[in-house]
Amino acid sequence: MASDTASPRRKPDPVTAKGERRRAPYRRRLRSRIIVSFALLGFCLTALFAFATNWTRARVENQLVEDVMNRNIDEYAMRFQLDPSRSPDLPFQQIRAFAYSKDKFDRVREERPEWAAYAPGNYSVSGVDEENKPFSYKLAVRKTPEAWFFLAYDMTESVRGEAQLNRALLISVLVFSLLSLVLGWWSASKVMKPVSDLAARLRAYRGGTSEPEPLAPRFPDDEVGQLAQALDDYSSRLTEVVQRDREFNADVSHELRTPLAVIRGATELLLARPGLDEKVLQRLQRIQRAEQQCTDLIGSLLLLSRNERGQGSSNVARVGEQLLDAHRAQLGGKPLELVLEGDRDLVIDAPESALSVALGNLIGNAVKYSQEGSVRVRITGNRVDVIDSGPGLSAEDAAKLFQRGYRGTHAGHSQGGGIGLSIVSRLCDLYGWQVSVRPGDQRGVVATLTFAPA
Known part of the structure; x- marks a missing residue:
C-alpha cells in the first residue's frame, strides 16, 4: 500500500470505505419549529401583557391612593390647627386619622414606635394582627414642631383583589399559550402540507x-x-x-x-x-x-x-490463486513471496469478475509497494486479509485512502491514477461488502475485505 511507516506504539484506527462519514446532528423538523415558535410567541405576548397590566394597575392605584392621602392629611392638619379640640370629620371609611400635639410625642414613641421613626412622607405597611390576620395599609406622615399627623389608608381588600387579579392573569397566560400552541399546530399543518406533499412525491419517484x-x-x-x-x-x-x-x-x-x-x-x-x-x-x-x-x-x-449487481457465485480461494499466479509472472526478479492461506471452500454470492476486481486491487497494491518479504492472502470465515511487508500506513494516507484520485505518500512516480481503491469501495457499496485497511503488527499494511453473509 502507498503509505508511510506508522509507529508500532501509536497506530491509527482502522479506516473503512464507509467509516469516514459522520452523521449530521439531529435537527428539529420545520413543522415542530413553527409550532414551538407560535407557542413561545403567544406565551411571551400574554406574559408581557399580564406584566404590563399588573404594573400599570399597581402604579395607577398607588398614585391615586397617595394623592387622596396627601390631600386628606393636609386638610386634616389644617382643621386641627384651626380647632385642636375637635377631630375633623373625614368622609372616607377606609381612612383613619391621628393627630398628636407636642406634649403627646412621647406617647407616640411608646405606643407606635414605628410611626414615630418615620420621616414625613408616604409608606406602605403590612403584617399580621393579634388574631394572626394579614393587614396592609398606606401611611401618610406629616410632622411639625407643634404636632404630628398620621393618616392610615386600609389596603387589605386591595391586596386581596391584587392577588385575585394575579391569579386571573396567570390563568390567562396559560390559556392563551395553549391557544397559541393549537393555532401554531393548525397553521404549521396548513403551511407545511404542500411541502410534505412535494416531499412525498419526490420519495415516490x-x-x-x-x-x-x-x-x-x-x-x-x-x-x-x-x-x-x-x-x-x-x-x-x-x-x-x-x-x-x-x-x-x-x-x-x-x-x-x-x-x-x-x-x-x-x-x-x-x-x-x-x-x-x-x-x-x-x-x-x-x-x-x-x-x-x-x-x-x-x-x-x-x-x-x-x-x-451481477449474478453468479465465486470461490474466493480460486480467484485469489489466479490473481497471485498473474502477479508471480510479473515480479521480474523481485524477492517477494506470494502466498495463499486459509479456507479453500469459501464461496460468495457475486460474479468472479467483481471479486477479481476488488481483491485484485488490494493484492496489486500490496505487490506494488512491497519490495521484498511476502504478500499473504489469508481467508478466514467470511473475509480475506491481504497482508504485505511494505512501508506501512500514515494517518494522512489512512484518512484519504479511498478517495478517488488520491495517491499515497509512497506512490512516487509509479503508474496509476489513484482510482483502484475507489472502485473497490464502490463495489463494496454495491454488494454489501466492507473494506478496511490498518497498519500491520510489525510493518506493512493489512487490507481486509469482508463479504456479506449468505
Missing part, C-alpha cells in the same frame, strides 16, 4: 421510472410551486446526464469488448500451437491474463454505472 411525472403542475404558483419547478428542471438535466452516462458506458463496453474478443481468440489460437518457446508461451499467457482482467474490469464498471 425513488426507484421509479427514468422519466418522472412533472411536479410543478400539481402545485399552485407560489413558493412551493417555484420549488417544484426548480426540481423539475434539475430532474430533467440530471436525467439527461444519467442517460448520456449510461449510453457512454454501454458504447465503451461494446466497443472495447470487440477488440478484446479478437485478442482472446488470437491468443487461444497461438497457445494451441505445439512447440512454443518458453518465453513466447509466458508472454502469451500474460496477454491472456491481461485480456481477462480487462474483461472483468469492464463488466464491473458497467454494473457500477447501472448500480446493478
Whole structure:
C-alpha cells in the first residue's frame, strides 16, 4: 500500500470505505419549529401583557391612593390647627386619622414606635394582627414642631383583589399559550402540507421510472410551486446526464469488448500451437491474463454505472490463486513471496469478475509497494486479509485512502491514477461488502475485505 511507516506504539484506527462519514446532528423538523415558535410567541405576548397590566394597575392605584392621602392629611392638619379640640370629620371609611400635639410625642414613641421613626412622607405597611390576620395599609406622615399627623389608608381588600387579579392573569397566560400552541399546530399543518406533499412525491419517484411525472403542475404558483419547478428542471438535466452516462458506458463496453474478443481468440489460437518457446508461451499467457482482467474490469464498471449487481457465485480461494499466479509472472526478479492461506471452500454470492476486481486491487497494491518479504492472502470465515511487508500506513494516507484520485505518500512516480481503491469501495457499496485497511503488527499494511453473509 502507498503509505508511510506508522509507529508500532501509536497506530491509527482502522479506516473503512464507509467509516469516514459522520452523521449530521439531529435537527428539529420545520413543522415542530413553527409550532414551538407560535407557542413561545403567544406565551411571551400574554406574559408581557399580564406584566404590563399588573404594573400599570399597581402604579395607577398607588398614585391615586397617595394623592387622596396627601390631600386628606393636609386638610386634616389644617382643621386641627384651626380647632385642636375637635377631630375633623373625614368622609372616607377606609381612612383613619391621628393627630398628636407636642406634649403627646412621647406617647407616640411608646405606643407606635414605628410611626414615630418615620420621616414625613408616604409608606406602605403590612403584617399580621393579634388574631394572626394579614393587614396592609398606606401611611401618610406629616410632622411639625407643634404636632404630628398620621393618616392610615386600609389596603387589605386591595391586596386581596391584587392577588385575585394575579391569579386571573396567570390563568390567562396559560390559556392563551395553549391557544397559541393549537393555532401554531393548525397553521404549521396548513403551511407545511404542500411541502410534505412535494416531499412525498419526490420519495415516490425513488426507484421509479427514468422519466418522472412533472411536479410543478400539481402545485399552485407560489413558493412551493417555484420549488417544484426548480426540481423539475434539475430532474430533467440530471436525467439527461444519467442517460448520456449510461449510453457512454454501454458504447465503451461494446466497443472495447470487440477488440478484446479478437485478442482472446488470437491468443487461444497461438497457445494451441505445439512447440512454443518458453518465453513466447509466458508472454502469451500474460496477454491472456491481461485480456481477462480487462474483461472483468469492464463488466464491473458497467454494473457500477447501472448500480446493478451481477449474478453468479465465486470461490474466493480460486480467484485469489489466479490473481497471485498473474502477479508471480510479473515480479521480474523481485524477492517477494506470494502466498495463499486459509479456507479453500469459501464461496460468495457475486460474479468472479467483481471479486477479481476488488481483491485484485488490494493484492496489486500490496505487490506494488512491497519490495521484498511476502504478500499473504489469508481467508478466514467470511473475509480475506491481504497482508504485505511494505512501508506501512500514515494517518494522512489512512484518512484519504479511498478517495478517488488520491495517491499515497509512497506512490512516487509509479503508474496509476489513484482510482483502484475507489472502485473497490464502490463495489463494496454495491454488494454489501466492507473494506478496511490498518497498519500491520510489525510493518506493512493489512487490507481486509469482508463479504456479506449468505
